[in-house]
Amino acid sequence: MSERKPIEAWLTDMDGVLVQEGVPIPGAAEFLGKLKSSGKPFLVLTNNSIYTARDLKARLMRMGLDVPVESIWTSALATAQFVDDQRPGGSAFVIGEAGLTTALHDVGYIMTDVDPDFVILGETREYSFQALTKAIRLIGNGARFLATNPDETGPSAEGPLPATGSVAALIKAATGKEPYFVGKPNPLMMRTGLNRIGAHSEVAAMIGDRMDTDVLAGLEAGMETFLVLSGLTRQADVDKYPFRPTHTRASIAELVDLV
Template identity: 60%
Template sequence: MTRVIKNWLTDMDGVLIHEENALPGAKEFLTTLQEKEIPFLVLTNNSIFTPRDLSARLETAGLNVPEENIWTSALATATFLAPQTESRRAYVVGEAGLTTAMYEEGFVMTNDRPEIVVLGETRTYSIDALTTAIRLIDNGARFIATNPDVTGPSAQGAIPATGAVAAMITAATGKEPYYVGKPNPVMLRMGLNKIDAHSEETALVGDRMDTDILAGMESGLQTHLVLSGSTKEKHIRKYPFRPDYIHNGIGNIAERLWLEQMGHKLDK
């Protein structure tokens, strides 16, 4: 049965941009979505930046994405946690993207009797802050992390990310965190709610089999893997699941989307 796709979710790094440069076809893809008024969200597991920061970053690369079309693991985490606590007291290790999202959901950020310890990504992890987090978790605070990525990209190469630091806290406390970001389908389902979309009418574009494609598959979305980022074709065989489509880059999807909008019927 052919699915009618009315909404799109797309990862950012490795799909739309690489470092600070737009990838081929990214502008055309976004332009088609906007001109045809197709609902979409740009997703990222990065919890450092606010949607406004990321919108500005994309604009620098020549891509127009309003901040309301950006959904981060920080926003998903804060939205998930809001109904999970009455006091809304949390100890937060992270940067502006996470602290702003928590603040906007009414949280008080404190090390005095917090219900929850929330770990996000930061470029300057403080041993004092991590020690406080460990002690609070030992004393009964719940342990939540924005995303499980163990490394992140930088111009100099891979750097430790949230998952790696969470592993250190787990080693010290014996407590595993609950990760809200991809591949947890919770993040995608919240994104679908944000744009009032149904999973059977939504496609997801990503460059990672272990986060993007897995989350999309478990959420019931049509999945498109692009080979312009972390996953190469030779890596796909390592996984027991497969994406619905494989493309060299977002440019292939942009062309396909444009043709479909012009009324052409395409084979898989």
């Protein structure tokens, strides 16, 4: 393995790395504190498109984790930037929550169910049969199909919940149209995040708890990768994949001294 340059910027997943079911993971506050005092650019990433960056800042602050709004990068923000780059000032039929609709409004997008440029699917706890039917018909009539992220399930205290990837599969089955997923593991989300903080992949690191999204996205974006075992992935799972993280650690606590 070729020797990498010193890490000058950090990207980290949120769930399973910094927090777990609403509770901070030991070492998370210390890691974030070191990042802020070091002056190194960093981003906290999430594929969850439900919340705005301001919402997430407030939620993290209640857990004792202080993350600036400008250091939060969601799949909703990445999706809004993508459509603004592809078709500025366009229109979309959106299934999702405030995190997604606010991001799209902020780039000047119009929300409509009349001949939209895109159908954009995001995370919501209230998937509507009527909205899904409308989305299927609009895609059939030529609207381009986007989804914020491919995660098939999301966590909850009661067990897994159907997430964007599962609902996207339903729409794909009904339309025959593949969605374009903007969020992890698409390296686009990582590259736009790096651009946001003015960092280069050669001197950046990605921390995550999932091989199939976090590590893969970091690898494909050209970053050094750290897999932490405090979330979904176990050590025994790593060998099931044809790629490996650069490093594996028990938790974020073991990375504090690297900042």
